[in-house]
Amino acid sequence: MRRVALLPPRLRRPVSALLLSLGLALPAPAALADAPAGILTVTAPWEVSSLDPARHGYVFTRLQIAETLVDVDKAGGLVPGLAEGWQVDAAGVVWTLTLRRGVLFHDGTPMTAETVAAALRTAAAKPGPLASAPLESIAVGGPETVVIRLKEPFAPLLATLAGTAAQILAPASYGPDGTVTQVIGTGPFRLTEVKPPQSLAAERFDRYWGQPAGVGKMTYLAAGRGETRAMMAESGDADVVYTLDPASRQRLQRNPAVTVQALPLPRTVSVKLNAGDPALSDLRVRRALALAVDRGGIATGLLREPGSAAGQMFPPGTGDWPLPEGLPLRADLTQAAALLTEAGWVPGSDGLRSRDGKPLKLTLRTFPDRPELPVIATALQAQWREIGVDVAVSVGNSSDVPAGHRDGTLQMALMARSFGLVPDPLVTALQDFGPGGGDWGAMNWSSPAMEQALATLKRGTDPATATGLRQTVSRILLAELPVIPVSWYQQTVAVSKRVSGLTLDPYERSYRLSEVTWVR
Structure with a gap:
Protein backbone atom coordinates (compact mmCIF):
# COMPACT_ATOMS: atom_id res chain seq x y z
CA MET A 1 0.00 0.00 0.00
CA ARG A 2 1.22 3.49 -0.71
CA ARG A 3 2.22 5.84 2.03
CA VAL A 4 -0.30 8.49 3.08
CA ALA A 5 0.64 11.48 5.21
CA LEU A 6 -0.76 11.16 8.70
CA LEU A 7 -0.86 14.86 9.55
CA PRO A 8 -0.68 18.18 7.69
CA PRO A 9 2.51 20.29 7.76
CA ARG A 10 1.53 22.61 10.58
CA LEU A 11 2.90 20.12 13.12
CA ARG A 12 3.97 21.59 16.43
CA ARG A 13 6.71 20.00 18.51
CA PRO A 14 4.35 18.29 21.04
CA VAL A 15 2.40 16.52 18.28
CA SER A 16 5.58 15.50 16.50
CA ALA A 17 6.86 14.07 19.77
CA LEU A 18 3.60 12.20 20.23
CA LEU A 19 3.83 10.58 16.82
CA LEU A 20 7.43 9.60 17.33
CA SER A 21 6.60 8.11 20.73
CA LEU A 22 3.98 5.99 19.00
CA GLY A 23 6.50 4.75 16.47
CA LEU A 24 4.94 6.73 13.63
CA ALA A 25 7.35 8.42 11.25
CA LEU A 26 6.51 11.89 10.00
CA PRO A 27 5.79 12.13 6.27
CA ALA A 28 8.54 13.32 3.98
CA PRO A 29 8.58 17.05 3.11
CA ALA A 30 7.32 16.33 -0.41
CA ALA A 31 4.27 14.55 0.98
CA LEU A 32 3.67 17.33 3.49
CA ALA A 33 3.60 19.89 0.74
CA ASP A 34 0.46 18.30 -0.68
CA ALA A 35 -1.29 17.61 2.62
CA PRO A 36 -3.38 20.80 3.10
CA ALA A 37 -4.91 20.52 -0.34
CA GLY A 38 -6.87 17.38 0.29
CA ILE A 39 -6.20 15.36 3.45
CA LEU A 40 -8.82 15.65 6.16
CA THR A 41 -7.16 14.85 9.50
CA VAL A 42 -9.35 13.24 12.17
CA THR A 43 -8.45 12.46 15.78
CA ALA A 44 -10.39 10.49 18.40
CA PRO A 45 -9.54 8.28 21.40
CA TRP A 46 -10.36 4.94 19.80
CA GLU A 47 -7.51 2.67 18.80
CA VAL A 48 -7.58 0.54 15.66
CA SER A 49 -6.61 -2.56 17.62
CA SER A 50 -8.38 -5.07 15.40
CA LEU A 51 -9.76 -5.30 11.88
CA ASP A 52 -12.49 -7.69 13.02
CA PRO A 53 -15.96 -6.08 13.07
CA ALA A 54 -16.82 -8.13 16.16
CA ARG A 55 -14.11 -6.30 18.12
CA HIS A 56 -13.54 -2.82 16.70
CA GLY A 57 -15.97 -2.57 13.83
CA TYR A 58 -17.28 0.75 15.11
CA VAL A 59 -14.07 2.49 13.96
CA PHE A 60 -14.69 1.50 10.34
CA THR A 61 -18.40 2.36 10.35
CA ARG A 62 -17.79 5.71 12.04
CA LEU A 63 -15.21 6.52 9.38
CA GLN A 64 -17.67 5.34 6.67
CA ILE A 65 -15.37 2.67 5.32
CA ALA A 66 -17.78 -0.19 6.03
CA GLU A 67 -21.58 -0.27 6.03
CA THR A 68 -24.45 -2.41 7.32
CA LEU A 69 -27.64 -3.72 5.76
CA TYR A 174 -11.47 -12.92 5.18
CA GLY A 175 -8.82 -15.55 5.65
CA PRO A 176 -9.61 -19.29 5.32
CA ASP A 177 -10.65 -19.51 8.97
CA GLY A 178 -12.93 -16.46 8.84
CA THR A 179 -10.37 -14.08 10.34
CA VAL A 180 -10.60 -10.57 8.92
CA THR A 181 -7.25 -9.82 7.28
CA GLN A 182 -8.26 -6.60 5.53
CA VAL A 183 -11.27 -4.29 5.59
CA ILE A 184 -12.81 -4.09 2.12
CA GLY A 185 -16.12 -2.37 2.61
CA THR A 186 -18.71 -0.51 0.56
CA GLY A 187 -18.60 2.97 2.11
CA PRO A 188 -17.77 6.37 0.59
CA PHE A 189 -14.17 6.01 1.86
CA ARG A 190 -11.78 3.21 0.88
CA LEU A 191 -9.10 2.09 3.33
CA THR A 192 -5.62 2.60 1.88
CA GLU A 193 -3.39 2.06 4.90
CA VAL A 194 -3.74 0.91 8.48
CA LYS A 195 -1.11 0.94 11.22
CA PRO A 196 -2.62 -0.75 14.27
CA PRO A 197 -3.30 0.41 16.84
CA GLN A 198 -2.84 4.11 16.13
CA SER A 199 -3.69 5.19 12.61
CA LEU A 200 -5.25 4.58 9.26
CA ALA A 201 -5.67 6.39 5.97
CA ALA A 202 -8.49 6.32 3.43
CA GLU A 203 -9.50 7.98 0.21
CA ARG A 204 -12.75 8.74 -1.58
CA PHE A 205 -14.26 5.73 -3.33
CA ASP A 206 -15.40 7.19 -6.63
CA ARG A 207 -17.65 4.22 -7.45
CA TYR A 208 -19.67 4.55 -4.27
CA TRP A 209 -23.36 3.71 -4.71
CA GLY A 210 -24.55 6.85 -2.86
CA GLN A 211 -23.49 10.47 -2.52
CA PRO A 212 -19.68 10.65 -2.97
CA ALA A 213 -17.47 12.07 -0.24
CA GLY A 214 -16.70 15.78 -0.36
CA VAL A 215 -13.00 15.35 0.43
CA GLY A 216 -10.53 13.22 -1.46
CA LYS A 217 -8.37 11.84 1.36
CA MET A 218 -8.70 11.31 5.09
CA THR A 219 -6.39 10.17 7.88
CA TYR A 220 -7.29 9.03 11.37
CA LEU A 221 -5.07 9.09 14.45
CA ALA A 222 -6.03 7.51 17.78
CA ALA A 223 -4.85 9.76 20.62
CA GLY A 224 -5.85 8.44 24.02
CA ARG A 225 -5.05 11.53 26.08
CA GLY A 226 -7.69 14.25 26.05
CA GLU A 227 -5.04 16.94 26.47
CA THR A 228 -3.27 15.74 23.33
CA ARG A 229 -6.46 15.84 21.28
CA ALA A 230 -7.33 19.33 22.51
CA MET A 231 -3.81 20.52 21.71
CA MET A 232 -4.12 19.18 18.15
CA ALA A 233 -7.38 21.08 17.70
CA GLU A 234 -5.85 24.29 19.08
CA SER A 235 -2.70 24.12 16.98
CA GLY A 236 -4.52 23.19 13.78
CA ASP A 237 -2.76 19.83 13.54
CA ALA A 238 -6.13 18.08 13.21
CA ASP A 239 -9.19 19.24 11.33
CA VAL A 240 -11.75 17.21 13.30
CA VAL A 241 -11.20 16.23 16.96
CA TYR A 242 -13.72 14.09 18.83
CA THR A 243 -14.38 13.60 22.56
CA LEU A 244 -13.25 16.69 24.44
CA ASP A 245 -12.98 17.01 28.20
CA PRO A 246 -15.15 19.81 29.67
CA ALA A 247 -12.25 22.20 30.38
CA SER A 248 -10.79 21.82 26.88
CA ARG A 249 -14.21 22.26 25.35
CA GLN A 250 -14.69 25.60 27.09
CA ARG A 251 -11.22 26.75 26.08
CA LEU A 252 -11.72 25.73 22.45
CA GLN A 253 -15.03 27.58 22.31
CA ARG A 254 -12.98 30.78 22.62
CA ASN A 255 -10.63 29.78 19.80
CA PRO A 256 -11.56 31.66 16.59
CA ALA A 257 -10.00 28.95 14.39
CA VAL A 258 -12.38 26.16 15.44
CA THR A 259 -16.05 25.50 15.97
CA VAL A 260 -17.13 23.30 18.88
CA GLN A 261 -20.25 21.15 18.61
CA ALA A 262 -21.95 19.07 21.30
CA LEU A 263 -24.89 16.68 21.16
CA PRO A 264 -26.50 14.38 23.75
CA LEU A 265 -26.05 10.69 23.00
CA PRO A 266 -28.05 7.67 24.20
CA ARG A 267 -25.10 6.73 26.40
CA THR A 268 -25.07 6.62 30.20
CA VAL A 269 -22.10 7.07 32.51
CA SER A 270 -22.68 4.53 35.26
CA VAL A 271 -20.98 2.46 37.94
CA LYS A 272 -21.02 -1.30 37.41
CA LEU A 273 -21.14 -3.23 40.69
CA ASN A 274 -20.10 -6.77 41.56
CA ALA A 275 -23.20 -7.92 43.42
CA GLY A 276 -21.31 -11.02 44.51
CA ASP A 277 -18.81 -8.99 46.53
CA PRO A 278 -19.29 -9.50 50.30
CA ALA A 279 -20.18 -5.84 50.80
CA LEU A 280 -21.95 -5.09 47.51
CA SER A 281 -24.19 -8.15 47.68
CA ASP A 282 -26.26 -6.19 50.22
CA LEU A 283 -28.81 -4.01 48.42
CA ARG A 284 -28.62 -1.52 51.29
CA VAL A 285 -24.97 -0.89 50.51
CA ARG A 286 -25.64 -0.51 46.78
CA ARG A 287 -28.47 1.89 47.50
CA ALA A 288 -26.33 3.87 49.96
CA LEU A 289 -23.67 4.31 47.28
CA ALA A 290 -26.34 5.43 44.78
CA LEU A 291 -27.88 7.94 47.20
CA ALA A 292 -24.48 9.45 48.06
CA VAL A 293 -23.80 10.45 44.44
CA ASP A 294 -24.28 14.18 43.83
CA ARG A 295 -25.38 13.86 40.21
CA GLY A 296 -26.35 17.50 39.93
CA GLY A 297 -22.99 18.64 41.27
CA ILE A 298 -21.09 16.40 38.87
CA ALA A 299 -23.20 17.55 35.92
CA THR A 300 -22.84 21.25 36.73
CA GLY A 301 -19.41 21.48 38.30
CA LEU A 302 -17.43 18.86 36.37
CA LEU A 303 -19.26 18.21 33.10
CA ARG A 304 -20.57 21.78 32.85
CA GLU A 305 -23.83 20.42 31.46
CA PRO A 306 -26.52 20.83 34.16
CA GLY A 307 -29.01 18.76 32.20
CA SER A 308 -26.74 15.72 32.04
CA ALA A 309 -27.45 14.46 35.59
CA ALA A 310 -28.84 10.92 35.28
CA GLY A 311 -31.19 9.41 37.83
CA GLN A 312 -31.79 6.25 35.77
CA MET A 313 -30.04 4.06 33.22
CA PHE A 314 -31.99 4.73 30.01
CA PRO A 315 -31.39 8.27 28.73
CA PRO A 316 -33.75 10.55 26.81
CA GLY A 317 -34.00 9.53 23.19
CA THR A 318 -34.48 5.82 23.93
CA GLY A 319 -38.22 5.72 23.31
CA ASP A 320 -40.39 4.55 26.20
CA TRP A 321 -37.58 3.00 28.26
CA PRO A 322 -37.00 6.07 30.51
CA LEU A 323 -39.14 6.44 33.64
CA PRO A 324 -40.84 9.59 34.94
CA GLU A 325 -39.05 9.00 38.26
CA GLY A 326 -35.47 8.21 39.19
CA LEU A 327 -32.76 8.46 41.81
CA PRO A 328 -32.33 11.89 43.42
CA LEU A 329 -30.06 14.24 41.51
CA ARG A 330 -28.64 15.63 44.74
CA ALA A 331 -26.93 13.44 47.33
CA ASP A 332 -28.95 12.27 50.33
CA LEU A 333 -26.09 11.62 52.74
CA THR A 334 -28.35 11.16 55.75
CA GLN A 335 -30.32 8.33 54.18
CA ALA A 336 -27.16 6.81 52.68
CA ALA A 337 -25.43 6.76 56.06
CA ALA A 338 -28.50 5.26 57.73
CA LEU A 339 -28.58 2.41 55.22
CA LEU A 340 -24.93 1.58 55.85
CA THR A 341 -25.47 1.59 59.60
CA GLU A 342 -28.51 -0.66 59.16
CA ALA A 343 -26.33 -3.05 57.15
CA GLY A 344 -23.88 -3.25 60.06
CA TRP A 345 -21.19 -0.89 58.73
CA VAL A 346 -20.35 1.51 61.55
CA PRO A 347 -18.02 4.54 61.39
CA GLY A 348 -14.76 4.61 63.29
CA SER A 349 -12.90 7.56 64.78
CA ASP A 350 -11.66 8.51 61.29
CA GLY A 351 -15.18 8.39 59.88
CA LEU A 352 -14.51 5.29 57.76
CA ARG A 353 -16.81 2.35 58.24
CA SER A 354 -16.11 -1.24 59.15
CA ARG A 355 -18.04 -4.35 60.12
CA ASP A 356 -16.72 -7.12 62.33
CA GLY A 357 -13.29 -5.54 62.14
CA LYS A 358 -13.21 -5.44 58.33
CA PRO A 359 -13.10 -2.01 56.65
CA LEU A 360 -15.58 -1.03 53.96
CA LYS A 361 -12.92 -0.63 51.32
CA LEU A 362 -13.62 -0.84 47.57
CA THR A 363 -11.76 -0.27 44.30
CA LEU A 364 -13.31 1.65 41.42
CA ARG A 365 -11.79 0.93 38.00
CA THR A 366 -12.11 3.30 35.06
CA PHE A 367 -10.23 4.38 31.93
CA PRO A 368 -9.18 7.65 30.24
CA ASP A 369 -10.49 7.02 26.70
CA ARG A 370 -13.49 9.11 27.65
CA PRO A 371 -11.69 11.97 29.40
CA GLU A 372 -14.40 12.83 31.90
CA LEU A 373 -14.39 9.36 33.49
CA PRO A 374 -11.27 9.73 35.67
CA VAL A 375 -12.51 13.15 36.81
CA ILE A 376 -15.93 11.75 37.74
CA ALA A 377 -14.24 8.81 39.48
CA THR A 378 -12.30 11.20 41.73
CA ALA A 379 -15.52 13.05 42.57
CA LEU A 380 -17.27 9.78 43.43
CA GLN A 381 -14.34 8.80 45.62
CA ALA A 382 -14.76 12.01 47.64
CA GLN A 383 -18.55 11.73 47.82
CA TRP A 384 -18.46 8.15 49.03
CA ARG A 385 -15.86 9.02 51.65
CA GLU A 386 -18.42 11.42 53.14
CA ILE A 387 -20.53 8.40 54.13
CA GLY A 388 -17.51 6.45 55.37
CA VAL A 389 -16.69 4.31 52.34
CA ASP A 390 -12.99 4.09 51.48
CA VAL A 391 -12.70 3.90 47.68
CA ALA A 392 -9.47 3.58 45.71
CA VAL A 393 -9.57 4.72 42.06
CA SER A 394 -7.67 2.64 39.50
CA VAL A 395 -7.29 4.21 36.04
CA GLY A 396 -6.26 1.64 33.44
CA ASN A 397 -7.43 0.39 30.06
CA SER A 398 -11.05 -0.04 29.01
CA SER A 399 -10.31 -3.75 28.59
CA ASP A 400 -9.77 -3.99 32.36
CA VAL A 401 -13.54 -3.83 32.91
CA PRO A 402 -14.57 -6.94 30.93
CA ALA A 403 -11.40 -8.70 32.07
CA GLY A 404 -12.28 -8.02 35.71
CA HIS A 405 -15.82 -9.22 35.11
CA ARG A 406 -14.60 -12.50 33.69
CA ASP A 407 -11.94 -13.26 36.28
CA GLY A 408 -14.10 -12.09 39.19
CA THR A 409 -11.67 -9.45 40.49
CA LEU A 410 -13.81 -6.42 39.63
CA GLN A 411 -15.59 -4.65 42.49
CA MET A 412 -16.79 -1.47 40.78
CA ALA A 413 -16.19 0.14 37.39
CA LEU A 414 -17.05 3.58 36.06
CA MET A 415 -17.92 3.36 32.37
CA ALA A 416 -20.04 4.89 29.62
CA ARG A 417 -22.54 2.41 28.17
CA SER A 418 -24.19 3.12 24.82
CA PHE A 419 -27.81 2.28 24.07
CA GLY A 420 -27.52 3.51 20.48
CA LEU A 421 -24.72 1.64 18.70
CA VAL A 422 -27.25 -1.16 18.23
CA PRO A 423 -30.34 0.98 17.65
CA ASP A 424 -32.72 -0.82 19.99
CA PRO A 425 -31.98 -0.62 23.74
CA LEU A 426 -33.42 -4.12 24.08
CA VAL A 427 -30.34 -5.64 22.45
CA THR A 428 -28.01 -3.96 24.96
CA ALA A 429 -30.36 -4.83 27.84
CA LEU A 430 -30.33 -8.49 26.79
CA GLN A 431 -26.54 -8.46 26.77
CA ASP A 432 -26.18 -6.62 30.09
CA PHE A 433 -29.05 -7.76 32.28
CA GLY A 434 -30.19 -11.10 30.91
CA PRO A 435 -29.26 -14.47 32.44
CA GLY A 436 -25.62 -14.38 33.51
CA GLY A 437 -25.24 -10.61 33.14
CA GLY A 438 -22.60 -9.13 30.82
CA ASP A 439 -19.12 -7.68 30.62
CA TRP A 440 -20.53 -4.14 30.66
CA GLY A 441 -23.67 -4.87 32.68
CA ALA A 442 -24.74 -6.90 35.69
CA MET A 443 -22.16 -8.94 37.60
CA ASN A 444 -23.27 -11.74 39.92
CA TRP A 445 -26.81 -10.35 39.89
CA SER A 446 -29.99 -11.80 38.44
CA SER A 447 -33.72 -11.19 38.56
CA PRO A 448 -36.40 -13.67 37.43
CA ALA A 449 -38.76 -10.75 36.75
CA MET A 450 -36.12 -9.08 34.60
CA GLU A 451 -35.46 -12.28 32.66
CA GLN A 452 -39.19 -12.77 32.03
CA ALA A 453 -39.70 -9.19 30.82
CA LEU A 454 -36.68 -9.35 28.50
CA ALA A 455 -37.72 -12.74 27.14
CA THR A 456 -41.19 -11.46 26.25
CA LEU A 457 -39.77 -8.34 24.60
CA LYS A 458 -37.31 -10.49 22.69
CA ARG A 459 -40.10 -12.64 21.22
CA GLY A 460 -42.20 -9.59 20.37
CA THR A 461 -45.55 -8.45 21.71
CA ASP A 462 -48.20 -5.77 21.14
CA PRO A 463 -47.10 -2.12 21.55
CA ALA A 464 -48.95 -1.47 24.82
CA THR A 465 -47.56 -4.58 26.49
CA ALA A 466 -44.08 -3.82 25.18
CA THR A 467 -44.17 -0.33 26.69
CA GLY A 468 -45.17 -1.75 30.07
CA LEU A 469 -42.38 -4.34 29.96
CA ARG A 470 -39.74 -1.76 29.07
CA GLN A 471 -40.84 0.29 32.05
CA THR A 472 -40.65 -2.87 34.18
CA VAL A 473 -37.04 -3.42 33.12
CA SER A 474 -36.18 0.19 34.01
CA ARG A 475 -37.87 -0.05 37.42
CA ILE A 476 -36.09 -3.30 38.31
CA LEU A 477 -32.75 -1.65 37.52
CA LEU A 478 -33.71 1.31 39.69
CA ALA A 479 -34.82 -0.91 42.57
CA GLU A 480 -32.00 -3.49 42.49
CA LEU A 481 -29.10 -1.29 41.31
CA PRO A 482 -26.77 -3.77 39.62
CA VAL A 483 -25.46 -0.56 38.03
CA ILE A 484 -25.66 3.00 39.38
CA PRO A 485 -26.44 5.76 36.84
CA VAL A 486 -24.46 8.99 37.17
CA SER A 487 -24.85 11.16 34.05
CA TRP A 488 -25.97 11.25 30.45
CA TYR A 489 -23.24 11.52 27.86
CA GLN A 490 -22.46 14.34 25.43
CA GLN A 491 -20.60 13.82 22.18
CA THR A 492 -18.25 16.73 21.50
CA VAL A 493 -16.16 17.69 18.49
CA ALA A 494 -13.87 20.56 17.58
CA VAL A 495 -13.89 21.36 13.85
CA SER A 496 -11.38 23.51 12.03
CA LYS A 497 -12.89 26.42 10.13
CA ARG A 498 -10.95 25.18 7.11
CA VAL A 499 -13.80 22.70 6.61
CA SER A 500 -17.58 22.92 6.62
CA GLY A 501 -20.57 20.63 6.64
CA LEU A 502 -19.76 18.41 9.63
CA THR A 503 -22.71 17.38 11.78
CA LEU A 504 -22.95 15.02 14.74
CA ASP A 505 -24.77 11.71 14.61
CA PRO A 506 -27.07 11.40 17.68
CA TYR A 507 -26.43 7.64 17.69
CA GLU A 508 -22.64 7.84 17.21
CA ARG A 509 -22.74 5.34 14.35
CA SER A 510 -21.07 7.61 11.81
CA TYR A 511 -18.76 10.62 11.95
CA ARG A 512 -20.44 11.81 8.71
CA LEU A 513 -17.08 12.76 7.24
CA SER A 514 -18.37 12.24 3.70
CA GLU A 515 -20.48 15.38 4.16
CA VAL A 516 -17.44 17.55 4.90
CA THR A 517 -16.05 19.92 2.27
CA TRP A 518 -13.10 22.30 2.22
CA VAL A 519 -13.75 25.99 2.68
CA ARG A 520 -12.46 27.75 -0.41
Missing part, protein backbone atom coordinates in the same frame (compact mmCIF):
# COMPACT_ATOMS: atom_id res chain seq x y z
CA VAL A 70 -29.82 -1.56 8.00
CA ASP A 71 -29.15 2.07 8.96
CA VAL A 72 -30.64 4.49 11.47
CA ASP A 73 -32.24 7.89 10.88
CA LYS A 74 -31.86 10.95 13.11
CA ALA A 75 -34.85 9.91 15.22
CA GLY A 76 -33.48 6.43 15.85
CA GLY A 77 -35.74 4.72 13.33
CA LEU A 78 -34.48 1.81 11.24
CA VAL A 79 -34.04 2.70 7.56
CA PRO A 80 -32.55 1.00 4.50
CA GLY A 81 -28.78 0.70 4.26
CA LEU A 82 -27.24 -1.89 1.97
CA ALA A 83 -30.63 -3.58 2.09
CA GLU A 84 -33.25 -1.46 0.36
CA GLY A 85 -36.13 -3.24 2.08
CA TRP A 86 -37.27 -6.26 4.11
CA GLN A 87 -40.32 -8.26 5.09
CA VAL A 88 -41.12 -10.89 7.69
CA ASP A 89 -43.61 -13.74 7.61
CA ALA A 90 -46.68 -13.93 9.84
CA ALA A 91 -44.91 -16.18 12.34
CA GLY A 92 -42.06 -13.70 12.74
CA VAL A 93 -39.36 -16.27 11.96
CA VAL A 94 -38.53 -15.79 8.26
CA TRP A 95 -37.01 -12.47 7.26
CA THR A 96 -36.36 -11.65 3.60
CA LEU A 97 -34.02 -8.77 2.86
CA THR A 98 -33.87 -7.21 -0.60
CA LEU A 99 -30.40 -5.91 -1.39
CA ARG A 100 -29.57 -2.60 -2.98
CA ARG A 101 -28.50 -2.95 -6.61
CA GLY A 102 -25.26 -1.73 -8.10
CA VAL A 103 -23.21 -1.76 -4.89
CA LEU A 104 -19.49 -2.42 -5.30
CA PHE A 105 -16.93 -3.36 -2.71
CA HIS A 106 -13.76 -1.29 -2.65
CA ASP A 107 -11.87 -3.98 -4.58
CA GLY A 108 -14.35 -3.61 -7.44
CA THR A 109 -16.25 -6.83 -6.83
CA PRO A 110 -20.05 -6.60 -6.72
CA MET A 111 -22.06 -7.04 -3.55
CA THR A 112 -24.28 -10.08 -4.15
CA ALA A 113 -26.67 -12.16 -2.10
CA GLU A 114 -23.93 -14.79 -1.74
CA THR A 115 -21.36 -12.32 -0.39
CA VAL A 116 -23.86 -10.78 2.04
CA ALA A 117 -25.03 -14.16 3.36
CA ALA A 118 -21.42 -15.25 3.84
CA ALA A 119 -20.55 -12.05 5.72
CA LEU A 120 -23.57 -12.45 8.01
CA ARG A 121 -22.75 -16.08 8.73
CA THR A 122 -19.22 -15.05 9.70
CA ALA A 123 -20.57 -12.30 11.96
CA ALA A 124 -23.05 -14.68 13.59
CA ALA A 125 -20.24 -17.09 14.46
CA LYS A 126 -18.45 -14.46 16.57
CA PRO A 127 -19.40 -12.67 19.79
CA GLY A 128 -21.80 -9.84 19.14
CA PRO A 129 -25.48 -8.89 18.96
CA LEU A 130 -26.20 -11.03 15.89
CA ALA A 131 -24.83 -14.09 17.68
CA SER A 132 -27.50 -13.59 20.36
CA ALA A 133 -30.30 -14.01 17.80
CA PRO A 134 -31.92 -17.48 17.62
CA LEU A 135 -30.64 -18.12 14.10
CA GLU A 136 -31.52 -21.26 12.19
CA SER A 137 -29.99 -20.34 8.84
CA ILE A 138 -28.80 -17.47 6.66
CA ALA A 139 -29.23 -18.30 3.00
CA VAL A 140 -29.52 -16.83 -0.49
CA GLY A 141 -33.16 -16.39 -1.45
CA GLY A 142 -32.59 -15.14 -4.96
CA PRO A 143 -30.20 -12.99 -6.99
CA GLU A 144 -30.92 -9.96 -4.79
CA THR A 145 -32.37 -11.39 -1.58
CA VAL A 146 -31.04 -12.93 1.61
CA VAL A 147 -33.31 -15.02 3.82
CA ILE A 148 -32.74 -15.26 7.57
CA ARG A 149 -34.65 -18.06 9.32
CA LEU A 150 -35.05 -17.96 13.08
CA LYS A 151 -35.82 -20.76 15.52
CA GLU A 152 -38.26 -18.44 17.26
CA PRO A 153 -39.35 -14.81 16.86
CA PHE A 154 -36.67 -12.25 17.69
CA ALA A 155 -38.11 -8.74 17.60
CA PRO A 156 -34.82 -6.77 17.47
CA LEU A 157 -33.33 -8.68 14.52
CA LEU A 158 -33.17 -5.61 12.26
CA ALA A 159 -31.43 -3.64 15.02
CA THR A 160 -28.74 -6.31 15.27
CA LEU A 161 -28.23 -6.06 11.50
CA ALA A 162 -27.61 -2.34 12.01
CA GLY A 163 -24.95 -3.07 14.63
CA THR A 164 -21.35 -2.45 13.62
CA ALA A 165 -20.41 -6.11 14.14
CA ALA A 166 -22.73 -7.00 11.23
CA GLN A 167 -20.98 -4.82 8.65
CA ILE A 168 -20.76 -6.30 5.17
CA LEU A 169 -17.24 -6.94 3.87
CA ALA A 170 -15.98 -8.34 0.57
CA PRO A 171 -15.00 -12.04 0.39
CA ALA A 172 -11.34 -11.04 0.04
CA SER A 173 -11.51 -9.50 3.52
